[in-house]
Amino acid sequence: MRKILLGPGAGTVDSEELDHAVHSVGVATEHADYTRVSLSGVTSEASGLEAQAREVLDFVGRVLSDVGGTFDDVVTTRWYVEADSLDGAAQGTIHEVRAEFFEAPHYPASTMVGVASVLGERSVLELEVEAEVPDDDWQVDAFVGEDREEMSEDAARDLLTSESGTEPDAEE
Incomplete structure (x- = not known):
């Protein structure tokens, strides 16, 4: 089995002993008929919830493309939104942005939770993604x-x- 590290050591960490983060932005593993992709919490420093949602999904799309995938291959999303920013209007905004990326009927299973905070000076959301990129087309x-x-x-x-x-x- 092959493991592909996507952005290993990316990011910074406040440490006197380390000069890089000890993680990968994502990991892809090749299986017999598909490639599984797991992306860790993706954040954005863009201004505002809508712009951040769009920017993290743009990034996800680029990573999926790197391994031959598309948004049709996403099976799970987990949205972590700062509780102070999460209400019905924010949920609606995120869904409107998601509609720009996900086409029916390829909607992923999705969870959205309010959290105390996410890392980043201006970040109010963080996104985890799991995808399975088939070698053939989806049925x-x-x-x-x-x-x-x-x-x-x-x-x-x-x-x-x-x-x-x-x-x-x-x-x-």
Whole structure:
């Protein structure tokens, strides 16, 4: 099995003994039919929540591209947002930015939590990402509604992007 370090030692750390951080921005591991990508907490120093969300997702897209992936390959996101900045409007803003990057029906499982703080002078959010980049194309099925009706990728896309379609009613 092959492990690919993405940005090893990147960043700075306040230490008299170390001149670099002892971590990687991400790690990709190659498996038989796919490459698994794990990105540690990505932050931004851009001004404002919306700009930070867009900048961290831009970075994620570049890293995924480096290993042959796209946002369709993202399976999990974990958003850590400073509690003072997290409310319904902030959640809506982050979802609006995410809509610029994720296309139906390839929406990842996602968690958003309020935290006391994130590292960085102006950072108010941090993003962790897990992706699985298949060697071939994805076959996507979706289970929706109370009866968990199975749908094809095209039917799920139509449901999620139609004006009358109802998105899943899960809180994040």
